[in-house]
Amino acid sequence: MALESARLIPALILLFFLPGWTLINALFPRKGDLDREYDVLYRITLGIVMSVVVVILFGFGLNSLSSPLSDVGYVTSANLWGGLTGITLAFFAAGWWRGAYPILGRLHPKLARSPPPERHSMAAELEHDRETLAKLRTLAAEREKLRRRIKDYDRRIELHSGDAKQHYTRQRSDAKDQLREVDAQLKSLEKQRAEELYGA
Helix, strand or coil, rough: CHHHHHHHHHHHHHHHHHHHHEEEEEEEHCCCCCCCCCCHHHHHHHHHHHHHHEEEEEEHHHHHHCCCCCCCCCCHHHHHHHHHHHHHHHHHHHHHCCCCCHHHHHCCCCHHHCCCCCCHHHHHHHHHHHHHHHHHHHHHHHHHHHHHHHHHHHHHHHCCEEEEEEEEHHCCCCHHHHHHHHHHHHHHHHHHHHHHHHHC
C-alpha cells in the first residue's frame, strides 16, 4: 500500500502540475508577468489547468495513433510517462532559454539566463522615465553652468584688454557653441518624450 502511494504522488505531479507549470514559465518567463502580487499563485493555478489540457491533447494524440483494425493501443502507462516527461523537459528547456529559472545560475554560471526585457511593462516605462529625467536634469545643469560661464566671460572681457580680452572672447565663443549643442539636445529629448507620451 505504501509503495502504491509512493508511486501515485509522482504520477499525480506529472499529470496535473509539471507540464502546465513548465509551459506557463516558458510563456511568461519574467517574475510578475502574470500578476505583481499573486504571480506564484497564478502560475500554480494556470499550471494545473494547462497540465490537464496538455494531458488531454497528448492522450488524443496517442489515441489517434491506435489502429482501429488491431487491438494495439498506444495509451499505456509507459507511453504516458515517457511522453509527458519529454513534453515537460521540452517546456522546461524553452523556459530556461527564455530566462524563467535564474536560480539555476547558482548551480553553474553558464546556466544563468535572464529574461528578455519587456518594453511595454510599467516597470520598463518607469525605468525609461527615470533615465529620461536623469538626462534632462544633467543637460539642464550643464546649460545653467554654461550660462554662468558665459556671464563670467562677459564680465572678464569688460575688465581686460589685449590678449586677455581675446582669450576670454574665444572662451565665450566656445561656451556659446556648447550651449547651442546642449539646447539642441534638450529640445530633441523633449520632443522625443512628447511623442512617446502624446503621439504627436
